[in-house]
Amino acid sequence: MGKIAVIGAGKWGQALHFALSQKQECFITSRTKKDIRNFVDLEFALNCEYLVIAIPTQEIKNWLKENFIFKEQKILVASKGIEATTGEFLNEIYSSFVPNENIGFISGPSFAAEVIKGLPCALVINSTSKKIYEEFSKFFPTFIKPYYSSDVIGAEIAGAYKNVLAIASGICEGLNLGKNAQASLIARGLVEMQRFGKNFGAKKSSFLGLSGAGDLFLTANSTMSRNFRVGLGLATNKKLNTILDELGEVAEGVKTADAIFKLSKEYKIYTPIANEVKLILDGKNPQDSLKDLLKN
Ligand SMILES: NC(=O)C1=CN([C@@H]2O[C@H](COP(=O)(O)OP(=O)(O)OC[C@H]3O[C@@H](n4cnc5c(N)ncnc54)[C@H](O)[C@@H]3O)[C@@H](O)[C@H]2O)C=CC1
Ligand SMILES: O=C(CO)COP(=O)(O)O
Numbered sequence: 363m364g365k366i367a368v369i370g371a372g373k374w375g376q377a378l379h380f381a382l383s384q385k386q387e388c389f390i391t392s393r394t395k396k397d398i399r400n401f402v403d404l405e406f407a408l409n410c411e412y413l414v415i416a417i418p419t420q421e422i423k424n425w426l427k428e429n430f431i432f433k434e435q436k437i438l439v440a441s442k443g444i445e446a447t448t449g450e451f452l453n454e455i456y457s458s459f460v461p462n463e464n465i466g467f468i469s470g471p472s473f474a475a476e477v478i479k480g481l482p483c484a485l486v487i488n489s490t491s492k493k494i495y496e497e498f499s500k501f502f503p504t505f506i507k508p509y510y511s512s513d514v515i516g517a518e519i520a521g522a523y524k525n526v527l528a529i530a531s532g533i534c535e536g537l538n539l540g541k542n543a544q545a546s547l548i549a550r551g552l553v554e555m556q557r558f559g560k561n562f563g564a565k566k567s568s569f570l571g572l573s574g575a576g577d578l579f580l581t582a583n584s585t586m587s588r589n590f591r592v593g594l595g596l597a598t599n600k601k602l603n604t605i606l607d608e609l610g611e612v613a614e615g616v617k618t619a620d621a622i623f624k625l626s627k628e629y630k631i632y633t634p635i636a637n638e639v640k641l642i643l644d645g646k647n648p649q650d651s652l653k654d655l656l657k658n
Contacts, residue, residue: 364411365389366501369404371396373611374440375416377474382414384480384503404429412436412498414468418612419443419452419522426459435460438487438498439467442521443614444621449628451522451562453514466494469517470509470572471580473587480505486572488517509572516559516568523555524578525589525615526622526636531582532593533639533648548582551635558622561631589615596642619643 363386368379371392379398382388389400391407407413408431417425419441437460439452456465466489477483484507487495495510502508511517530551534544555578556569568574581587585594592613595605606613619640626633638651 363500365409366412366414367391367402367407367410368414368416369407370416370440371398371401372416372418373474375414377472377477378414378416378440380478380480381503381506382501385501388501408433408435410435412438412501414438414440416440419614420446420617422452423450423455426455430459432460435464436494436497437465438494439465441614442469442518442525443618444518444522444625446617446620446624449621449625451515451518453518462489463491464494465489466491466498467514467517467521469521469577471576473580473584475586477506482506484509484572484576486511486517488512488514488573490514511568511571511573513565513568515562516564517573519559519562519564520555520569520574521577522614522618523551523558523622523636524574524581525613526619526639527551527555527578527615528581528587528589529593529596529613529615529619529643530635530639532587532590532595533597533642533651534593535590536594536597537648537652539652544582547635548578551582552578554633554635558626558631558633558636561629588613592616597648602643615639616643 367389368375369391371390379388379390389402389407390398391402391404413435466487468485470485472483482505486509487498488511489495490512499508530547534547588609588611592605622636623640638655642648642651
């Protein structure tokens with residue numbers, strides 16, 4: 363196994379660094395120096411053969427333009443989201459910098475706070491190249507079970523969409539609408555993300571497995587989710603800026619809601635739940651959204 367480094371030392375980057383340090387040395391870097399074992403500068407990290415990139419989706423294109431130098435590294439993308447300004451998927455953004463056979467995308471239910479404690483979970487490495495799965499899975503610790511899928515777009519859409527649905531579920535909980543409503547919302551959300559994904563060539567099975575149902579059930583049912591907590595805040599009429607300031611970490615669903623709204627309009631895809639989340643984020647009263655969802 364060659365050298366491996368994690369780029370981005372937020373919650374997920376640090377949890378992955380912990381996990382990938384179990385079998386061999388793993389390096390980590392971020393834009394500000396952090397007191398973490400094996401912290402290195404970016405130049406050192408870019409010279410490693412394997413890179414795991416955990417930078418928020420909305421920042422990634424600029425980061426790649428300004429910092430990335432392709433040196434035949436194999437890359438595992440750990441972010442979940444869709445670029446809001448362009449509606450571009452992560453695999454489209456990365457394709458300008460890294461060839462397909464060198465890149466994979468991680469998906470599945472994985473709260474960083476549990477991974478960093480060494481609690482067990484199952485994840486998917488999605489890549490058009492099975493070799494990427496085989497090489498990266500060798501680094502995984504015994505408490506993570508890695509699966510392989512070639513459905514990159516399915517995993518990406520599932521991982522991005524569930525964040526928007528977690529906001530919706532947080533709103534539902536914050537409004538005290540009950541467990542029936544929440545289960546209905548999550549189940550219809552799963553159908554909705556599958557419909558959206560189908561438009562872009564995603565496989566149905568990705569939505570029923572770890573990347574879709576697995577991550578959706580996790581995130582839409584727990585206050586451990588940042589996106590769910592955004593929803594809770596919106597239900598109490600807190601201003602979005604205040605919610606995000608208090609959160610202090612990225613909640614990808616906020617910008618991904620804009621991206622889905624834009625793409626579903628462009629491709630004429632029926633996405634009622636994601637649309638209402640976007641409208642609530644823009645100031646619509648959640649009770650009015652509820653009425654509209656029940657009516658349509
Ligand atoms: N926290 C979790 O449980 C999981 C997070 N993810 C995904 O991983 C990605 C990162 O999430 P977290 O680490 O949890 O977020 P975080 O908010 O804890 O950390 C984000 C990190 O990105 C860095 N960053 C922000 N803008 C940057 C820029 N322009 N250039 C370089 N670095 C920049 C920040 O300094 C910070 O270290 C997100 O897409 C998230 O959806 C995926 C699975 C689990
Ligand atoms: O993607 C995640 C777990 O799989 C983390 O979700 P949040 O970003 O909502 O905390």
